[in-house]
Amino acid sequence: MPLSQRLINDRCQLTLIVVLLLAxxxxxxxxxxxxxxxxxxxxxxxxxxxxxxxxxxxxxxxxGENYYPYLGVVFEMNTAGTETVLHSFSGSPDGDTPFAPVxxxxxxxxxxxxxxxxxSSNCDIGCGTVFKxxxxxxxxxxxxxxxxSDGYFPVQGLVMDEKxxxxxxxxxxxxxxxxxxxxxxxxxxxxxxxxSFAGGSSDGALPIYGHLTMDKVxxxxxxxAQGGAYGYGTLYxxxxxKTLTVLHSFPGHGTSDGCEPYGSVVQDAAGNHYGTTLYCxxxxxxTIWKVSVKGKETILHNFAGGKSDxxxxxxxxxxxxKxxxxxxADACGANNYGALYKLSASGRLxxxxSFDNADGAGPVGExxxxxxxxxxxTTSYGAGGGNYCQDGCGTVWSYVP
Numbered sequence: 024m025p026l027s028q029r030l031i032n033d034r035c036q037l038t039l040i041v042v043l044l045l046a047x048x049x050x051x052x053x054x055x056x057x058x059x060x061x062x063x064x065x066x067x068x069x070x071x072x073x074x075x076x077x078x079x080x081x082x083x084x085x086x087g088e089n090y091y092p093y094l095g096v097v098f099e100m101n102t103a104g105t106e107t108v109l110h111s112f113s114g115s116p117d118g119d120t121p122f123a124p125v126x127x128x129x130x131x132x133x134x135x136x137x138x139x140x141x142x143s144s145n146c147d148i149g150c151g152t153v154f155k156x157x158x159x160x161x162x163x164x165x166x167x168x169x170x171x172s173d174g175y176f177p178v179q180g181l182v183m184d185e186k187x188x189x190x191x192x193x194x195x196x197x198x199x200x201x202x203x204x205x206x207x208x209x210x211x212x213x214x215x216x217x218x219s220f221a222g223g224s225s226d227g228a229l230p231i232y233g234h235l236t237m238d239k240v241x242x243x244x245x246x247x248a249q250g251g252a253y254g255y256g257t258l259y260x261x262x263x264x265k266t267l268t269v270l271h272s273f274p275g276h277g278t279s280d281g282c283e284p285y286g287s288v289v290q291d292a293a294g295n296h297y298g299t300t301l302y303c304x305x306x307x308x309x310t311i312w313k314v315s316v317k318g319k320e321t322i323l324h325n326f327a328g329g330k331s332d333x334x335x336x337x338x339x340x341x342x343x344x345k346x347x348x349x350x351x352a353d354a355c356g357a358n359n360y361g362a363l364y365k366l367s368a369s370g371r372l373x374x375x376x377s378f379d380n381a382d383g384a385g386p387v388g389e390x391x392x393x394x395x396x397x398x399x400x401t402t403s404y405g406a407g408g409g410n411y412c413q414d415g416c417g418t419v420w421s422y423v424p
Contacts, residue, residue, distance in 0.1 A: 053423045054363075054376045056383060057104040059407035060085060060416035065106055066096035067416035069401035070232070071124040071180065072338070072388030073100075081399060081419065082133060083388075084121035087112070093411065094119045094140070097133060097156055100419060109133070110154075110162045116142045117162055118152040123180030124234060124388065126189075131158035134165070134189055136177040145170030151177045153189065153208055165189075165212050171197050173216060174204035180234035182243070186210070190243060192230040196220075202228035202250065205235070205243065205261055217243075217265050222250045225269060227257040233287030233339055233389060238294070244270075246284035246298055255282035255303070258296060258314055270296070271314045276303055279322060281310035286339035287389055297323075297348060299336040308334030308355065311348065311366055323348070324372050328355040331374065333362040338389040340366070343396070349375075351386035351400060360384035360405060363398070363422060375422060380405045383418035398422040 066085025073083040087095035118137030125135040133156040140149035150168040174193025202220035222228035227247030243261040251257035251272030258271040275282040281300025288298040294316040304310040308326035328334040333352025340348040346368030356362030357377035384405030391399040405415040
């Protein structure tokens with residue numbers, strides 16, 4: 024065979040190998056809609072992400088449509104995508120509208136919050152609850168918020184320490200300036216008020232979505248949507264001695280920084296914190312930020328919107344061992360229904376999936392990542408509809424890289 028012909032054949036074979044490799048990579052990256060809510064007894068509008076047990080089952084909440092009898096659910100989903108409703112809320116006394124993620128102990132008990140419901144008459148539809156669902160599916164109310172000094176409307180979820188104590192926040196309170204609280208609920212159900220947000224330059228105001236983060240020694244970290252030196256939100260630390268320190272105040276509009284941080288923060292081994300802001304930044308679509316142990320902030324990404332980027336990241340981020348960050352943006356992306364993204368340790372953002380409404384839309388809850396790299400999450404609307412869901416009732420999804 025002439026040399027020229029061999030070179031042509033070699034090039035053809037090399038091209039074929041490249042095409043096959045690219046096809047294999049494409050096939051390996053699989054987005055799957057595991058479940059599409061109908062808005063009936065199965066639930067609707069999961070505003071929070073999901074957690075996972077050792078067997079691979081997922082657990083989460085559906086906020087419902089706030090129309091009786093659809094006042095929200097706690098659900099379990101097995102690896103085949105079959106949903107089981109563990110509890111349907113009825114308003115009083117058990118709760119109404121669970122916006123937040125749940126937490127699960129070693130015995131299989133599930134704990135969470137509802138924004139409304141409970142036994143107090145100080146709020147029109149109840150002031151909210153902390154609930155427990157045991158391994159047999161029995162629900163009990165661990166605390167019913169009164170709307171007084173203990174706060175009301177717990178929109179965030181809970182974090183649990185090694186002793187089984189629970190920590191969370193409320194969005195409002197009738198103590199201090201009324202900007203919310205941080206609380207502790209011990210295993211016996213005793214409630215302790217740890218902090219009342221006062222707003223102003225040295226405190227935060229209005230914690231919303233996600234959950235608190237706890238370090239190894241028991242300090243709590245979180246973000247508030249308002250308050251701080253500029254009024255556009257804070258990253259804060261609450262020490263074990265109940266001392267609150269504002270680690271960073273977000274400057275707001277007209278700056279390269281972000282504003283209005285929602286959701287959770289994540290901490291690396293060195294003690295640096297990572298999170299998102301809903302708005303502001305260079306393009307107004309929000310940011311991904313890092314705050315060092317010494318309090319220095321670095322903007323890792325400015326969301327620009329459009330088809331190749333996301334915007335409005337309500338959820339925080341999830342971090343892997345290599346320093347890559349994963350999260351969702353509520354809007355923008357290729358179809359303007361939101362996107363799943365990865366921000367590499369070097370600062371490069373990649374859209375892993377753009378939602379198209381047929382597979383979900385408006386992802387608000389944080390992303391769950393397994394040790395093998397599979398990502399799980401929810402969308403707050405899109406896909407199937409019915410009953411009171413005008414724009415679809417939301418989905419649970421997975422992404423295999």
